[in-house]
Amino acid sequence: MFFTYLRRELRRRRKAALVVASGLALGIALVIVVNSVSNGMGRAQEKVLQSLYGLGTDMTVTKAATPASGDAQRPRFRFEAKDDDSEDKQSSDRVMAQGFTTLPASTVTEVAGQKGVSSAVGGLSLNVVKVSGQFTRGQFQQGDGGVEMRGKPGAGPRYRIEGGGADFDVNMYTVYGTDVTQPALGPLTSSEITSGRTFKTTETNAKVAVADAAYAKEKKLRTGSTVTIKGATYEVIGIATASSGDAAANLYIPLKQAQKLSGEKDKVTTVYVKATDSQQIGAVKSAIRKNVPGTTVTTSADLAKTVSGSLSTAADLAAGVGKWLSIAVLVAAFLVAGLLTSSAVSRRVREFGTLKALGWKSGRVTRQVVGEAVVNGLVGGVLGIALGLAGAYVVTAVSPTLQAQLGGSGGGPGGPGGGGAFLAGPGRQAAKSLEVALTAPVSATTIALAVGLAVAGGLIAGAFGGWRASRLRPADALRRVE
């Protein structure tokens, strides 16, 4: 009888059931969308972080920030202004370690030896500044026009310098020296080889390079081309396309070559660390900090805190407003469902009173009411999940673009060493900015949550109605209301 009665009620009072169900559906749909968008934000942030140091990296170790190390390490360019008016081009490459700070390569093994560290790999990020051009000595000439150099105002002849100065390009790019023996960790893992091949593990000191796709396009490089860095020629063996659209470096070369180019023998700028257990990152971080002095350990969580721009604004919105909005709507939906169920019971006072007069136990009547409410909740859940999936699909289809600035608000970026070098990642001194498309992936957990909420909503509505029904007296069968 329970199911017959339930079915009949739901079928014949479809409208009332739908009103309760749609209220719940709205709340549940909102939860799904907010949850999925939050997931999407998380993924977008992850993508941003990955573009910096590749997949699987749990934290990075860099040299601890030290007071500015003076001018000694500042790059110097030396050009000679030639006497003759030669058209010869001169060029000069400056190869510097990112942030001018390095760690000894032994740090890598030291870090790898820490408890909870699954693997550690060192890398050397280099900035290359190439200046090339012509320089001619200026000539003094008397006369009008041109650039005027005034002597004492109003007196004396006029002179001008003609043709003096320089005509040169400054070309900056980034090179990352990668440990080819450990291809599973490091920045290159966030790129996909779209042409040619990646490094062989034996090419520890080979004169080969992998070029980032965007840089390769700009410089018209392809597999088989050569690039020259500070006089050394490298064969491009592969083109790597960054999965997030923004690469960690323009060129990748074997670590040893990078060390040679920059004169940083047995040095690295960053150690990429993978923990054995992603839940234990905090413990690993403090172990490294304690046992490997003079280093800064940055976890992805630390880094995520420095993400700013519309991505983080949106993420904050999803986490804040979105969360509270969906909680508020959900609570409202539960309440409305409860009140509607309760008022539906009030309209059926005589019906339930009659059943009690017929000898139905109070519990049986209550169960009937709760059963109806739970089914309403489930119908609401199904509608809500459909609506939520549609909403999430729309967000993914539209996929609004969000900007992410990394380290922009942090203390260190751009500064020498420390977190700055990490935050900026190989190849960037300043805060890094990139664009990611927002998606709203609906996870199984989200669906499970929605189903749970639907059942909870039904039970809450049922509790309201059931409580009301349980208080009805059999004598209510004789009520004249209705």
Place this chain on the structure above:
Amino acid sequence: MYELRGVTKRYTRGKDVVHALDGVDLTIGDGDRLVIQGPTGGGKSTLLQMLGGLDRPTSGEVVLDGTDLAELPEARLTRVRSENIGFVFQSFNLIPTLTAQENVETALVPLGIKAADRRERAAEALKSVGLGERLGHLPSELSGGQQQRVAIARALVKQPKVLLADEPTGNLDESMRDEIMDVLERMWKEHGLTFVMVTHDSALAKKAPRLATIRKGRITVTEKTGA
């Protein structure tokens, strides 16, 4: 066998106290038929509620076959209702979403009878009130007289000892009144019921062999010997 002694029912609404029943003493033998009449608000429905175990008196005893319903715990009172008492209401009180047959079945649900048996007995009960062809009809698809006949079938399908009817013809037009009264009379005789009926119909009341009149909660019983 009903024995009511000093049954009083007071309703309190704020400061107002209504004596719906005021010291009612009444005996109804097994298989008896009692008609109750009286002015509106006199306490007729209240008395019927006491007899049916739908409510408890403020004081006094309502003894049915040796058990005082006034003292019975709720669960046992519910059982007495489900097993021994059939109710027919003025406004039929059918479940609007259930078919005629399902409505009759609801009376058998608390008795723990299997679904197949329930259906069969419900169909039979409906046949006996002349609705064998209307098992699958909803109340809204039946006339008032037919609805009341479904309600009578529902009251009697469990074969109770007592049939209580509160103005069973009150919502029906004249042609249907006689029809329903005929059905009730036949059922009373066939099932050997103790039958208590409240009515406003003075013609009906006049015919009754035993007539109780309730005014302001007080009862007077007139017997018509040899009627």
